[in-house]
Amino acid sequence: MALQAERDMGTLADLIDRILDKGLVINADIAVSVVGVELLGIKIRAALASFETAAKYGLEFPSGTRMETPAWQEAMVGKETCPHCAKRVSVKELIGEGCPWCGWLSAKAKRAVPAGNGHRQEEIPPVEARQEAA
Numbered sequence: 001m002a003l004q005a006e007r008d009m010g011t012l013a014d015l016i017d018r019i020l021d022k023g024l025v026i027n028a029d030i031a032v033s034v035v036g037v038e039l040l041g042i043k044i045r046a047a048l049a050s051f052e053t054a055a056k057y058g059l060e061f062p063s064g065t066r067m068e069t070p071a072w073q074e075a076m077v078g079k080e081t082c083p084h085c086a087k088r089v090s091v092k093e094l095i096g097e098g099c100p101w102c103g104w105l106s107a108k109a110k111r112a113v114p115a116g117n118g119h120r121q122e123e124i125p126p127v128e129a130r131q132e133a134a
Contacts, residue, residue: 023049023057051075 025047032040047059052075054061066072078091084104096112098105 019048020050021053023047023053052079 026044028042028044030040030042030044031038047054049057049059051072055075061067079088080091080094081087082089082094082099082102082104085099085102087099087101089099089101093100095106095108098109
C-alpha cells in the first residue's frame with residue numbers, strides 16, 4: 001500500500017501570510033539570440049516580502065524610504081511567535097513578561113512571579129470566587 005501525501009490547502013489569506021512572513025525571491029535571466037549572437041539580455045530579480053522580513057534579511061529599500069516612522073520602528077523590533085496562541089509578540093516582552101494575548105509565561109517570566117502556579121497574580125481569582133465556582 002503506497003502512502004499518499006496529504007496537503008493542507010489553506011485559504012488565500014494563509015498563503016499570502018506565509019509568503020510575506022518567509023519571503024519570495026524570483027531570479028530570471030532571459031536571452032534572445034539569433035545564430036549564436038545574443039541580441040537581447042534581460043536579468044530580473046524580484047523580491048516579495050513584508051517589510052519586517054525584508055529588514056530581517058537585509059534587503060535594500062528604495063531610496064527615499066523614511067525609516068524614522070513609527071511603523072518602521074515597530075517592524076525593526078524582533079518578534080517571535082507565542083507557542084500557545086501563535087500571535088507575534090516582541091521577543092523581549094514574550095521572554096521577560098509573557099504573552100499579552102493569552103497569558104502564556106516563559107520559564108524566565110515564571111521565575112519572576114513570586115509564588116503560585118505559573119499564572120500572573122491578577123489572573124488568580126480570590127479564594128471566595130474559586131469556592132463559589134466549585
